[in-house]
Structures are given as structure tokens and as C-alpha cells.
Amino acid sequence: MSQIVVLSEETISKISAGEVVERPAAVVKELLENAIDAGATKIIVKIQEGGKKSIYVSDNGNGISQEDAELALLRHTTSKIRNATDLTNVSTLGFRGEALASICAVSRMEMTTRIKGQTTGTKIIAEGGIIKEKSEVASPIGTMIFVRDLFYNTPARKKFLKIAPTEFNHIFNVIRHYTLRYSTIYFQLIHNDRDIISTPSKTLLGRITDIYGKDIAQEMISVNYSTDDIKITGYISSPNLTRGDGSYQSIFVNSRYIKDSRLTKNIENSYGQLLEKRRHPIIILNLEINPKEVDVNVHPTKREIRFSKEKLILKALKTSIINALAEKDHIPSVEIREEPLLRATISPDTLIEEIVSHDISKSEDTVKTTMGKPEITSITPPLRYFDSSAEPVALLRKDFTIDKLGDLVLLGQAHFTYLIFQDKEGLILVDQHAADERVQLEKLTKKYMNSIDTQELLAPLKIELKSHESEMLKNNLDALNEYGLNIEHFGGTTFVIRSLPIGPVDVNEIKEMIEELISSGDLENKETLKETIIKLMACHSAIRAGDKLSADTSLSLIKNLFQTENPYTCAHGRPTLIRISSKQLEKLFKRIA
Numbered sequence: 001m002s003q004i005v006v007l008s009e010e011t012i013s014k015i016s017a018g019e020v021v022e023r024p025a026a027v028v029k030e031l032l033e034n035a036i037d038a039g040a041t042k043i044i045v046k047i048q049e050g051g052k053k054s055i056y057v058s059d060n061g062n063g064i065s066q067e068d069a070e071l072a073l074l075r076h077t078t079s080k081i082r083n084a085t086d087l088t089n090v091s092t093l094g095f096r097g098e099a100l101a102s103i104c105a106v107s108r109m110e111m112t113t114r115i116k117g118q119t120t121g122t123k124i125i126a127e128g129g130i131i132k133e134k135s136e137v138a139s140p141i142g143t144m145i146f147v148r149d150l151f152y153n154t155p156a157r158k159k160f161l162k163i164a165p166t167e168f169n170h171i172f173n174v175i176r177h178y179t180l181r182y183s184t185i186y187f188q189l190i191h192n193d194r195d196i197i198s199t200p201s202k203t204l205l206g207r208i209t210d211i212y213g214k215d216i217a218q219e220m221i222s223v224n225y226s227t228d229d230i231k232i233t234g235y236i237s238s239p240n241l242t243r244g245d246g247s248y249q250s251i252f253v254n255s256r257y258i259k260d261s262r263l264t265k266n267i268e269n270s271y272g273q274l275l276e277k278r279r280h281p282i283i284i285l286n287l288e289i290n291p292k293e294v295d296v297n298v299h300p301t302k303r304e305i306r307f308s309k310e311k312l313i314l315k316a317l318k319t320s321i322i323n324a325l326a327e328k329d330h331i332p333s334v335e336i337r338e339e340p341l342l343r344a345t346i347s348p349d350t351l352i353e354e355i356v357s358h359d360i361s362k363s364e365d366t367v368k369t370t371m372g373k374p375e376i377t378s379i380t381p382p383l384r385y386f387d388s389s390a391e392p393v394a395l396l397r398k399d400f401t402i403d404k405l406g407d408l409v410l411l412g413q414a415h416f417t418y419l420i421f422q423d424k425e426g427l428i429l430v431d432q433h434a435a436d437e438r439v440q441l442e443k444l445t446k447k448y449m450n451s452i453d454t455q456e457l458l459a460p461l462k463i464e465l466k467s468h469e470s471e472m473l474k475n476n477l478d479a480l481n482e483y484g485l486n487i488e489h490f491g492g493t494t495f496v497i498r499s500l501p502i503g504p505v506d507v508n509e510i511k512e513m514i515e516e517l518i519s520s521g522d523l524e525n526k527e528t529l530k531e532t533i534i535k536l537m538a539c540h541s542a543i544r545a546g547d548k549l550s551a552d553t554s555l556s557l558i559k560n561l562f563q564t565e566n567p568y569t570c571a572h573g574r575p576t577l578i579r580i581s582s583k584q585l586e587k588l589f590k591r592i593a
């Protein structure tokens with residue numbers, strides 16, 4: 001396969017130039033892309049010290065012939081395009097012919113490679129861009145590249161590298177994205193001899209499970225949409241599952257990982273009111289577009305692209321998301337069958353908009369409850385649930401007081417999870433966990449407004465995390481300490497918790513809480529870290545779904561709920577209660593048309 005050519009000056013001048021290798025993760029990205037372009041089905045990445053010490057990538061792809069091996073390391077040599085015209089129709093991840101040369105120039109590099117038709121492979125040893133040794137060696141088919149001492153000869157650049165865990169985190173993210181795109185390729189990532197990623201699954205949903213875990217995979221909604229111009233496939237998370245940052249968003253255009261805020265904003269906007277402010281869904285989407293309609297030659301690292309039919313692409317993307325979200329029920333409503341009579345009047349947008357976004361005004365006419373019980377603020381939000389053209393119905397009447405059970409009657413608890421009430425306007429269902437979470441959240445927020453007090457644990461608690469979780473946690477122990485969570489790294493993936501914020505959280509829940517904190521993505525976001533910790537504490541101290549509640553507890557729960565400032569949503573933005581109006585019941589039972 002003597003296919004590598006040296007590009008002409010004319011072609012080179014048309015390729016968007018710039019630095020490709022700015023940190024270890026960039027090396028990993030380029031080597032992965034080469035392995036994928038070579039048709040590998042198994043790619044193994046081994047890293048030492050965040051890639052600062054060494055990066056090793058081996059693949060079982062096509063390999064490079066003895067004739068071409070040396071050429072591959074030179075600048076502007078590629079087997080993927082021939083001339084400038086090919087630039088308008090690139091179907092491989094690479095095409096600039098620069099990566100190996102750039103990596104080789106700033107490291108000590110060894111490459112061993114063999115193609116199918118040749119019985120021996122080639123080994124090349126190079127240093128700072130100069131080939132020191134070339135030999136014939138025994139080698140499996142495929143390519144193995146070992147990069148050591150990155151930037152050893154460019155100290156200025158070396159100085160800009162971050163500590164190993166941070167560099168490693170970048171590498172982890174690069175590989176994570178690719179494992180989610182190429183579900184038929186087996187990936188393995190080993191850092192400092194520890195297994196971090198391994199991907200046995202061959203389907204995308206399986207991959208999501210491999211990388212993000214079962215809980216996240218379960219909340220994913222499949223996207224499958226095509227027009228003449230574009231085919232969109234993959235998964236997005238239901239609005240109930242969002243993160244504080246956009247790091248769990250993998251968008252690919254013709255299989256190339258793209259970081260482009262036009263695309264992510266477009267997707268997030270398509271969620272409309274379903275998405276809580278400042279929250280980001282998890283996205284794994286591939287957009288297939290005729291390569292002629294995409295310009296990948298915009299940015300040296302190929303992260304940005306241009307579409308010739310941008311408007312059409314964005315419109316299709318939006319439709320694909322709206323359709324996918326509409327397939328699944330995220331909305332607090334009773335199930336409506338295919339009855340045209342009812343179906344036509346419901347739009348998920350209006351429903352959620354009204355439940356989540358209305359303004360809860362505390363009016364002056366506060367009602368005192370009997371027997372010195374706490375004040376209940378009267379609430380008059382105009383809420384409509386089923387028929388957006390109908391007259392708005394107050395969720396709770398103006399003169400609503402809990403003690404007057406004439407108004408609000410507790411009917412019972414369903415599945416030890418939902419409290420059922422009736423009032424004059426119909427039924428109210430309360431999610432007991434969501435409701436109590438809201439109550440706890442506001443309590444804790446007030447309590448921790450200024451500072452979080454700490455309690456020492458009598459017996460320090462040892463927890464064991466997954467490898468990538470442990471890397472994340474290790475980097476952020478100082479920040480957590482500021483908020484009363486004193487955690488020490490014990491060695492390996494083991495941590496010891498010495499103190500906690502004073503609060504209602506049971507020690508047994510701590511491990512889960514820490515795991516959620518890590519997976520929330522908010523650990524690195526100093527601005528929202530305190531808020532996230534408080535939300536998690538609220539969640540873990542709240543009444544759970546499945547808890548049997550007495551009538552007294554149920555009543556005081558709803559009473560407390562209506563003293564909160566935002567009784568309608570829980571800490572995660574889910575509704576705490578829904579209403580089924582009498583009118584709706586009548587419609588469902590066809591008492592009225």
C-alpha cells in the first residue's frame with residue numbers, strides 16, 4: 001500500500017495552517033484519528049503521567065508499508081488527499097498530512113507498523129523530527145506509536161502544560177467522545193497502569209452504558225431523523241437528566257467530533273421550556289451531510305466546520321430534537337390515548353411552560369392558619385394543564401389553607417410515592433420525594449447562606465470510586481474542603497471522608513452523593529459548586545419514593561411545600577405536583593365533549 005504522497009505547494013497553501021499539537025490530548029486525538037482512518041477495530045491507548053511522560057497508541061488497522069513508513073513522518077505527506085480539489089470532499093478524519101510530523105518534531109517517537117501484504121514490519125525511531133533509526137522488525141498488522149517526553153525540546157511549550165491529572169482529563173475526554181462515535185471499535189485506555197476505559201459494547205446505547213453508566217443510558221432518548229440534506233442519529237438525554245456544564249455533549253459531523261456552539265445552542269433551544277436554565281442535556285449525535293456541503297478545512301485542529309446550507313441543517317437539527325422529545329413523555333400529565341378530541345389540544349411546550357416557568361407571586365393577603373401553625377402564603381398562579389385555550393384555573397385557590405380540609409382533602413398515598421389530594425377543582429398528585437426535596441433545598445440554602453459548618457465524622461468513612469471518578473475528585477479536593485467536605489486521597493481509587501457539612505444527610509448516603517457530585521459535572525465549576533452540594537444534600541435527605549407516609553406527615557409535607565418560594569419544581573427542575581382538573585376528568589370519561 002504505497003499510497004502516501006507529498007502534497008504540492010499549491011495544495012499546502014490551501015490547507016488551513018496552525019498548531020496541531022498544543023498538549024498531550026492533541027497527540028492522542030491525532031493518533032486516534034489515524035487509527036480510525038486506518039480501519040482499526042481495536043485501539044489501545046496507554047498513558048503515563050497525563051501524557052507528559054509518554055503516550056502509546058496501538059491499532060490493528062491497515063498499517064503503513066515499508067516504502068511509506070518514513071514518508072509518513074514528514075510534513076505534508078498523506079494518503080488521504082491528492083490535491084486541492086480533494087479538499088472539497090474529505091471523507092477521512094485526517095487530510096492535512098501534518099500530525100505525525102508535528103508530533104515527531106516535539107518528542108521522542110517510535111513507530112512500528114506493518115501492512116497485510118508484507119511479512120515484516122518497519123520500526124522507526126525519531127527524535128525532535130530527525131529519524132535516527134529505521135529497521136525491519138517482526139510486527140502484527142497495524143500500527144504502534146510511542147511518544148515520549150513531549151516538548152522536551154521546546155521548554156516554552158512544556159511550561160504551559162498543566163498538572164498530570166488535568167492533562168489526563170483532557171485525554172480522557174478526547175477518548176470518551178470517540179468511543180461514543182465508533183461503537184464498533186473496541187477502545188481501551190490505561191493511565192499509569194490503571195484501566196480507565198474499556199468498551200465491550202458494540203451498540204451506541206451499550207457504549208453510553210460503558211462510558212456513563214446504566215442510570216444515564218436509561219434516560220436517553222433516541223434521535224433518528226433524515227431529510228434530503230442530512231441524516232441525524234444518536235441519543236439525547238431526557239430533560240430530567242441534565243448537567244451543569246456541556247462536557248457530556250458529543251456532536252459529530254460525518255463522524256468528526258465538532259465543538260461548535262451554534263450546534264449545541266440550537267439543540268438546547270429545541271428543548272424549549274423543558275430545559276432548566278443553565279442546565280445542559282447530554283448529547284451524542286452524528287450528523288451525516290454530503291461532504292461536499294461541509295468545509296472541514298477551516299481550523300487546524302478541524303474542530304470547527306462550515307456548512308454550505310447552514311439554515312437547512314440547523315432547522316433539521318431542531319426538528320429532530322423536537323420530534324425525539326415528543327416521542328417520550330416527560331410531562332406531568334395523565335396519559336392520553338389516540339383520541340383526536342383530546343390529543344389536538346395538548347402541546348408539550350405549553351404544558352411545561354406553564355408548570356415550570358410561571359411566576360409565583362406572594363400576595364399580601366397571607367392567611368394565618370389555625371392553632372398558631374405557620375403562615376401559608378396564598379398562591380394564585382394561573383395554571384392550565386390540558387387545554388391551552390381554556391380558561392386558566394388557579395392551582396390552589398386564593399383562600400387556600402391546608403388546615404381547612406374542606407378545601408384540600410388527602411385521599412391517600414399511591415405506590416408509597418405519590419400523595420393524592422382533591423380540592424374543588426379536581427385532583428392534585430404530589431411526588432413526595434420531589435416535594436420534600438424542594439422543602440429541604442430551601443431550608444439548607446437558608447442555613448448555608450453565609451457559610452457551611454462542618455461536622456467531623458466519628459469514624460472516617462472510606463469510599464472506593466471508579467478510576468475516572470477518582471481522577472476528577474483528586475483534582476478538586478481543595479474546593480470541596482471549602483464547603484465542609486474534607487476528603488483525603490488514600491491511594492489508588494480509595495478516598496477517606498473526614499468531615500461533612502452539618503446537615504441531615506445520612507452517612508450511608510455519602511458515597512452516592514459524592515458519585516453524583518462527580519457525575520454532575522459541577523465539581524470543576526467553582527461558581528455553582530456550593531449550590532450543587534446543597535442540592536445533593538437536599539436530595540439525599542428528602543423523603544424517598546417508596547417511603548410509607550402517615551397522613552400527618554403527608555399533610556405537613558404539603559404544608560411545608562407551600563411555604564417554599566418555588567413549590568412547583570424540585571431541585572432538579574422536575575415538577576413536585578400536577579393537577580388533573582375536574583374538567584379534564586370529565587373529558588377523559590367522556591362526560592363532556
Ligand code: ADP
Pocket residue numbers: 004030034035038059061062063064072073077078079080093094095096097098099100101142143
Ligand atoms: P493525515 O492523517 O492528515 O494524512 P498524518 O500525519 O496524521 O496525516 O499521517 C500521515 C499518513 O500516515 C496518513 O495519511 C496515513 O497514510 C499514515 N498513517 C498515519 N497513522 C497511521 C495508522 N495508525 N495506520 C495506518 N496509516 C497511518
Ligand code: MG
Pocket residue numbers: 030033034093094095097099100
Ligand atoms: Mg492524521
